[in-house]
Amino acid sequence: MNSEQRETRARLSLPMARDTMIVGTLAVLALYAGSSFLIPLTIALLVNVLIIAVSDRFVAVTHAPVWIANLAGVIVVLAGLFMIMYVLGSQATQFVREINTFEDQFDNAVLKITGLVGNDVTKFIRDNLISIDLSMVARAALGSATSLLNQFLLISLYVAFLMAERLAFRNKIRLAAPSPEIGADLSTVMDAISVSLQRYIGVKSFISALTALISYGVFRVLGLEYAETWGVLTFALNFIPSIGSIIAVIFPALISLVQFDSIVPFLVIVFGCGTLQFFIGNFLDPAMLGRSLNMSTFLVILALTFWTTVWGIIGAFLSVPLTVCILIIFSHVPALRPVAILMSLDGSLGEDNGNRN
Known part of the structure; x- marks a missing residue:
């Protein structure tokens, strides 16, 4: 009887593995093919989460009505995003236009540091760094910021409608569920995702802003050109x-x-x-985020590679929030819970990911 059960489970597992691979392949293809639509929508969802976090904090501090808090959150977050995109977009064209004049200077500048290193490093610099096409690098790095600025209006519209349907959407999820139990489970998953993303985006925004302000101060004191651009890029x-x-x-x-x-x-x-980045990345960041995300370090690097491959540089920025969502969803689906355990840092998912501190 036991052998028959094992054979039955083996037969069942093969179709399940096949179907999982097919669904996964189709999902990756859909993400790649629909990137022009999905990227602005995903950014709008994450901006919406950040607005809710700001709104909730505003209510906790001022005890203002919810609609005033929501309006304040929208203004603060969208104004901040617009300033970031405007700085990058306005200086991107000027930087790319002038970078050809920097290439000869860059070749000479790289040679300045060859005397400080050994022969092997010097050979590497001469063979690789000097041959870099700075124009291509600049356009690749800053082109996404200009494109994102052009999509800012679309993202703002998405955010406006998401905020308008914030409470109604939760009720519709409960009504659309086949049973009250499934509706309660869906609400739990949504709450867990919302809490984890609010904590991650809020803390990461604060840490990134602190790093950018200090770095910008250093750039200004040194008189570095495009200090505003480098400060904004440090934040991003x-x-x-x-x-x-x-x-x-x-x-x-x-x-x-x-x-x-x-x-x-x-x-x-x-x-x-560099020391500032090391200190914040290795001490302040883990201390403030704690173990709330509970993601494997290898998973973070794997997610970074995957989302960058699928969605380019925007995918790199979104890799951690998107993987957090996937981890939480998997942890609430019994069939996928083992995968969530493998994705976690220590195998502990807890009863409710949203309540992890």
Whole structure:
């Protein structure tokens, strides 16, 4: 009897694995093919979560009516996003237009630091870094910001309608569920996702803003060109796990080599801003986020690679929030709970992911 049960389970598992692979493949293809529609919608959903977090905090502090708090949250968040996109968009064209004049200076600047390193590193610099097409790098890095600025109106419309249907949508989910139990489960999943995303986006925004302000102060003191752009990019790049903070230091450091005859500004940015990024990334960030996300470190890197491949640089910024949503959904589906355990940091999902501190 036991052998028959094992054979039955084996037969059942093969179709399940096949169907899972088919669904997964179709989902990836849909994400890639529908990126032009899904990216603004996803950004709008995350902005909506941030607005709700600001609105709830506003109510807790001022005890104002909910509609006033919602209006304040919309104004604060959308105004902040517009300022970020405007700075990037307005300086992107100027930066790309002038970067051709920097290429010869960049070649000479790279040679300044070859005397500080060994022969192997010098050979690597000469063979690789000097051959970099800075125009292509600049257009790839800043082109997404300009495109996002053009889509700001669409994102704002999505956010407005999401806020207008915030309470009605929850009621519609309950009414559309086949049973009250399923409706309660869906509400639990939505609450868990909302709490986790609010905590992540809120804390990450504060930490990124703090890092950007300090870095911007350093850039201004040094007299670095496009200091506003590098400050905004520092804020944005800190949302990319692991490599974002490194890129946020490398770009302004390279520009300082081009702009200044002395190597001192380069060293100040590398060691000063680099130390700041290291301290915040390894101490302040984990202390404030704690274990609320409970995501495997390997999963974070894997998610970064996957979403960057599917959605480009925007996918890199969205990789952690999107993976958090997937992890929470999997943890509430019995058939997918083992996958959620593998995705977690220590295998502990808890009864309610939204209540984890």
